[in-house]
Amino acid sequence: MDVLQQIQWENLFNPQLAWESFPFIIQGSVYTLSLSLVTMAIGLILGLFTAVARMSGNLVFRWPARAYISVIRGTPLLVQLFILYFGLTVTGITLTPVTAALIGLSLNVGGYTAETIRGSILSIPKGQWEAAKSLNMTYWQSLRRIIIPQSVRVALPPLANTFLSLVKDTALLSVITVPEMLYQAKIVAGRTYDYMTVYILVAAIYWVICTILNIFHERLEKRYGRYTV
Structure with a gap:
């Protein structure tokens, strides 16, 4: 029975292959983390302007913002990436994998963060608002000096969760040949045919990254959280 269990475990996970594959797979973390950071920053800016437009009394600003949020939140990220990378070629527009990833992730993050910020x-x-108005502040001055600084504390926890989800969603970029970690793992698995070992290794790397990010998130929330005493 012990011998059978040992054989099954060896078939499930090969430590030697995992050790040898780790340097190659971890190279993809450069794309995973850099794309996550850049698209989160762009998405936050896009989300802020979209949220303000969504609350505007002017239909010219409000309805396009609502339509954008509806499309982004109502369609899968994978489909959005396919449209950008494969679909746009019909119109004569050809994007590189990284460019399509940057645009797709930024638009997706912008749509979700817009509702969080709003x-x-x-x-x-x-x-x-009334206090700011009594100080003769304009709408934009009130937002910049009074409202947004306070709303940051409220938005911090959900925005941190959005970033964690974004890091994991970068695995979808493998389908448009961005050489992130899952794409690198597919190359190793295709050569060795040991898919279980390679994908367990990738899952472990993602878990470590997200755990570290979650620790920073908890410290940031304690320092700047809304209910910090």
């Missing part, structure tokens, strides 16, 4: 802004008491 909700955090709406959570600020109306008295804050």
